[in-house]
Amino acid sequence: MGANDPLVDLKGFIGARVKRTEDDKLLRGQGLFADDIHLPNLLHAAFVRSPHAHARIRSIDTAPAKAVRGVHVVYVWADLPESARQRIPLLTPNPAIRDPLMPYVLAKNEVCFVGDAVAVVIADNRYIAEDACTLVDVDYDVLPAVANGQAALAAGSPLAHTGIKDNLGAALRMGYGDIDKAFAGAKHVVRESFWQNRGSAHPMEVRNYVAEFHALTGQLTVYSSGQAPFLEKKNLIDLLAWDPERLRVVMNDVGGGFGPKAIFYGEQAVVAIAACRLNRPVKWAEDRREHFLTATQERDQWWDLELALDATGKIQGLKLGMLHDNGAYFPWGIIMPYIAVTTTPGPYVVPAMTVDLKVAFTNKVSTTPVRGAGRPQAVFAMERMLDKAARLLGLDRAEIRRRNFVQPSQMPYSVGFIYRDGKPVRYDSGDYPQCQAKALAVADYEGFPARKAKARAAGRFIGIGMGNYVEGTGLGPFEGATVRVQQNGRVTILTGASPQGQGHKTTFQQIAADQLGVPLELIDVTTADTSGISMGIGTFASRITVNAGNSVFMAARNVRDKIARLAAFMLQVKPADIAMENGWAHVANDPARRKSFSELARVSQGMPGFSYPEGVTNGLEDTQYFSPAQAAYCNGTAVVELEVDPKIGQIKILRYVMGHDSGKLINPLIVDGQVQGAVAHGIGNATLEWMRYDENAQPITANFGEYLLPGAGDVPRVNTQHLETPSPLNPLGVKGAGEGGTIPAAPAIIGAIEDALSEYGLFITDAPLTPQRLYQLLREAGAFKTPASLARP
Amino acid sequence: MDTRKIKLTVNGKSYEREVETRMTLGDFIRHELGLTGTHYGCEHGVCGACTILLDGRTARSCLMLAVQANGHDLVTIEGLALPNGDLNPLQNAFWENHGLQCGFCTPGMLTTLTEFLRENNNPTEEEVRIAISGNLCRCTGYQSIVDSALACAKRMREENITL
Numbered sequence: 001m002g003a004n005d006p007l008v009d010l011k012g013f014i015g016a017r018v019k020r021t022e023d024d025k026l027l028r029g030q031g032l033f034a035d036d037i038h039l040p041n042l043l044h045a046a047f048v049r050s051p052h053a054h055a056r057i058r059s060i061d062t063a064p065a066k067a068v069r070g071v072h073v074v075y076v077w078a079d080l081p082e083s084a085r086q087r088i089p090l091l092t093p094n095p096a097i098r099d100p101l102m103p104y105v106l107a108k109n110e111v112c113f114v115g116d117a118v119a120v121v122i123a124d125n126r127y128i129a130e131d132a133c134t135l136v137d138v139d140y141d142v143l144p145a146v147a148n149g150q151a152a153l154a155a156g157s158p159l160a161h162t163g164i165k166d167n168l169g170a171a172l173r174m175g176y177g178d179i180d181k182a183f184a185g186a187k188h189v190v191r192e193s194f195w196q197n198r199g200s201a202h203p204m205e206v207r208n209y210v211a212e213f214h215a216l217t218g219q220l221t222v223y224s225s226g227q228a229p230f231l232e233k234k235n236l237i238d239l240l241a242w243d244p245e246r247l248r249v250v251m252n253d254v255g256g257g258f259g260p261k262a263i264f265y266g267e268q269a270v271v272a273i274a275a276c277r278l279n280r281p282v283k284w285a286e287d288r289r290e291h292f293l294t295a296t297q298e299r300d301q302w303w304d305l306e307l308a309l310d311a312t313g314k315i316q317g318l319k320l321g322m323l324h325d326n327g328a329y330f331p332w333g334i335i336m337p338y339i340a341v342t343t344t345p346g347p348y349v350v351p352a353m354t355v356d357l358k359v360a361f362t363n364k365v366s367t368t369p370v371r372g373a374g375r376p377q378a379v380f381a382m383e384r385m386l387d388k389a390a391r392l393l394g395l396d397r398a399e400i401r402r403r404n405f406v407q408p409s410q411m412p413y414s415v416g417f418i419y420r421d422g423k424p425v426r427y428d429s430g431d432y433p434q435c436q437a438k439a440l441a442v443a444d445y446e447g448f449p450a451r452k453a454k455a456r457a458a459g460r461f462i463g464i465g466m467g468n469y470v471e472g473t474g475l476g477p478f479e480g481a482t483v484r485v486q487q488n489g490r491v492t493i494l495t496g497a498s499p500q501g502q503g504h505k506t507t508f509q510q511i512a513a514d515q516l517g518v519p520l521e522l523i524d525v526t527t528a529d530t531s532g533i534s535m536g537i538g539t540f541a542s543r544i545t546v547n548a549g550n551s552v553f554m555a556a557r558n559v560r561d562k563i564a565r566l567a568a569f570m571l572q573v574k575p576a577d578i579a580m581e582n583g584w585a586h587v588a589n590d591p592a593r594r595k596s597f598s599e600l601a602r603v604s605q606g607m608p609g610f611s612y613p614e615g616v617t618n619g620l621e622d623t624q625y626f627s628p629a630q631a632a633y634c635n636g637t638a639v640v641e642l643e644v645d646p647k648i649g650q651i652k653i654l655r656y657v658m659g660h661d662s663g664k665l666i667n668p669l670i671v672d673g674q675v676q677g678a679v680a681h682g683i684g685n686a687t688l689e690w691m692r693y694d695e696n697a698q699p700i701t702a703n704f705g706e707y708l709l710p711g712a713g714d715v716p717r718v719n720t721q722h723l724e725t726p727s728p729l730n731p732l733g734v735k736g737a738g739e740g741g742t743i744p745a746a747p748a749i750i751g752a753i754e755d756a757l758s759e760y761g762l763f764i765t766d767a768p769l770t771p772q773r774l775y776q777l778l779r780e781a782g783a784f785k786t787p788a789s790l791a792r793p
Numbered sequence: 794m795d796t797r798k799i800k801l802t803v804n805g806k807s808y809e810r811e812v813e814t815r816m817t818l819g820d821f822i823r824h825e826l827g828l829t830g831t832h833y834g835c836e837h838g839v840c841g842a843c844t845i846l847l848d849g850r851t852a853r854s855c856l857m858l859a860v861q862a863n864g865h866d867l868v869t870i871e872g873l874a875l876p877n878g879d880l881n882p883l884q885n886a887f888w889e890n891h892g893l894q895c896g897f898c899t900p901g902m903l904t905t906l907t908e909f910l911r912e913n914n915n916p917t918e919e920e921v922r923i924a925i926s927g928n929l930c931r932c933t934g935y936q937s938i939v940d941s942a943l944a945c946a947k948r949m950r951e952e953n954i955t956l
């Protein structure tokens with residue numbers, strides 16, 4: 001940014017629509033993504049992957065590949081050091097897991113999904129490495145594959161792994177309230193089953209790792225395109241049996257994440273091992289096909305619900321059975337299906353509930369959270385149930401929701417479940433009725449019947465739908481930040497947060513700038529470098545503004561205090577008399593008496609042999625680790641109006657309103673962007689994205705022609721209406737904002753499609769609802785027997 | 794290894810290199826010339842992140858071989874800023890309108906919209922959406938990109954400038 005282009009006026013950064021400080025270099029093509037890293041003597045890795053969903057490895061002949069000119073080494077499992085021949089550690093255990101199966105970094109003697117890595121070739125360049133991969137001769141004994149989560153649990157199913165008892169990887173029953181009484185006293189019971197496929201995250205940048213061993217110091221540096229530097233480091237320490245003080249994981253620019261990049265993958269360990277052994281830097285750059293095959297995804301879930309209601313439509317109880325197609329391993333435990341089931345009650349009072357969760361092993365790549373993390377499925381199931389109940393009771397869809405909302409006066413509200421953080425699901429704050437009311441008003445819900453009648457008279461099919469959600473965000477355990485005034489007068493922020501496009505740097509600058517009275521351009525932010533701060537977790541689960549943001553806030557406040565004390569001593573006034581502006585501390589009512597941050601920082605570093613005056617301590621820096629007591633619950637309402645062309649099953653979204661309450665907003669520009677982007681994911685989930693496998697568990701959607709991401713023509717302008725109910729659980733009052741847009745999209749969109757086609761009496765239980773599937777449903781409903789009927793009501 | 798000597802201009806600078814005939818243009822630009830602002834998001838011609846300008850027309854550098862660029866004049870994202878180093882009006886519009894989050898799709902969005910806005914500096918929102926319909930962005934939900942393009946077009950008309 002230019003010196004004469006202040007981003008906004010000094011002070012009052014929190015809450016301001018500040019332009020991002022990340023953008024300038026990215027707009028010039030000067031970012032540093034992992035695959036952009038070029039080092040002298042760099043070698044390149046390519047992996048040999050299983051073409052079978054399930055097979056035993058009889059033997060592997062690497063000799064022909066090793067003979068290729070330019071190939072340095074070929075490794076299989078047996079070539080790895082002892083520490084790396086173990087399974088990758090499971091960092092998220094749960095007592096409900098029966099078989100805590102984790103993958104090996106290279107397959108030992110069995111491959112369990114298509115794409116499972118079997119060998120690696122390290123060569124002078126990627127082209128040669130890939131040539132040599134085709135020459136690695138793996139003799140497979142093909143085993144029957146488990147291709148479907150439901151079939152996996154049927155008697156007589158083949159096993160997804162040899163040596164397991166059955167394919168039930170995890171099972172969990174839980175509940176609260178008196179469910180029998182709820183159903184016995186119910187006036188109405190609504191039952192329905194849903195199938196949902198949530199596809200993959202597909203950040204535009206895939207997974208890339210570069211490892212560099214510094215023989216002189218024994219230091220190993222690993223550059224990654226991931227989301228969780230400290231979790232990657234933890235795994236590398238174990239798998240390489242490495243000195244933690246000589247291992248550094250760094251993420252520079254990262255091109256999107258959305259969940260799967262928070263996972264540790266074996267390829268990273270392999271690249272690091274090769275770099276150490278060969279004493280040359282090694283890069284692995286994934287390609288998109290590999291990403292389709294091997295980056296974790298979300299996938300099929302089957303939801304069975306029974307909802308008990310009284311005569312007025314008030315919910316009495318809910319029974320939920322959910323089956324999750326987990327894939328082959330548990331790299332993130334069962335966090336995602338666990339979040340899904342515990343999210344189901346949403347913003348509604350559900351006095352009693354039971355859950356029967358089953359998690360099935362299949363011979364597919366593992367599943368882990370993708371933006372929304374299981375919540376979109378829960379909200380789809382619950383919101384669809386309410387739509388169905390409304391129909392049964394003859395109630396307006398908004399009205400049945402209104403009758404069931406948790407009221408602001410009930411906050412904090414305990415749902416009855418224990419959440420994934422081990423704490424009770426306890427909504428801390430929020431005004432759900434107002435959020436829905438606001439979204440409906442902006443969408444002119446009242447006026448919709450007239451619009452629909454008019455459209456129908458003109459032969460058009462328009463519909464409206466809605467969805468509400470509550471999301472536990474800002475999960476602990478902690479994230480940290482160091483704030484430091486440097487001797488050059490600049491301010492440094494160091495944190496373990498690892499942005500992938502969320503604008504964290506700007507957000508942190510805003511938070512610190514307000515405390516220290518400096519312009520944003522005086523603050524440097526280092527994120528995602530394990531050498532910058534001693535502990536951290538990573539960026540996922542909408543947790544960073546809550547955890548790291550509050551850490552920055554607390555540390556900056558303490559540094560402010562230190563500056564005030566030191567300046568007060570030097571200027572012979574009281575600390576309370578010190579004001580700060582533009583990198584200077586001055587006497588509040590006498591600005592000419594001042595000390596620069598630069599001078600203060602030098603003084604604070606001390607002089608050899610001299611003690612500090614009383615009340616002054618060394619350094620103008622502080623480190624804080626904010627550790628939230630529990631999740632901060634954000635909420636929102638999506639209202640969607642759209643038009644359906646029944647002849648081709650195509651939809652066009654006419655209006656998309658998102659009521660959104662993520663607590664206090666630090667930068668509305670960034671939050672609006674997060675909501676708009678998250679809605680795009682939701683539109684993909686609702687109508688396009690479907691990761692498909694055939695009956696042998698072969699992926700059949702493995703490129704962007706077969707698997708469709710939403711394009712610019714699919715995503716409308718989202719009208720975001722913010723409510724700001726501050727969370728009482730953290731000093732800034734913030735809640736997470738990165739996933740809310742995704743979560744209620746599918747039920748709102750699919751409810752609207754159904755509404756548009758109300759004359760056919762459809763009730764849609766599947767997501768995604770692709771044009772083909774919608775066309776098929778309409779055909780089954782008899783829509784095309786008398787084509788003339790399409791033109792008139 | 795089959796190689797050819799090629800000569801081309803990238804961002805106004807001429808290069809003469811011996812390249813493997815099978816090397817893609819994107820790999821050449823990124824890894825041989827070190828211009829890593831052009832990104833690979835799919836390597837199969839769908840995502841548009843690798844889009845460059847070849848003699849002023851957009852081309853997907855993952856679908857071309859480096860040898861096919863022999864004798865041509867290329868512009869990548871690194872070549873878009875004004876001669877004095879300032880961001881050009883389109884880059885500026887992206888900054889003002891939050892037209893990027895992670896920035897990975899940005900090189901393709903900028904080059905695609907450069908070609909488009911040179912031909913049409915008074916587009917409708919719908920026309921902008923069609924213009925970038927071959928570019929995937931997983932972060933922004935596109936609206937801010939569309940708004941950036943419209944803002945840039947407005948400025949081009951008002952100030953009578955081109956890209």
Ligand code: FES
Pocket residue numbers: 832833834835836837838839840841842843844853854855856
């Ligand atoms: S990388 Fe060329 S179109 Fe995706």
Ligand code: FES
Pocket residue numbers: 204255256501892893894895896897898899929930931932933
């Ligand atoms: S900004 Fe991340 S892909 Fe477009």
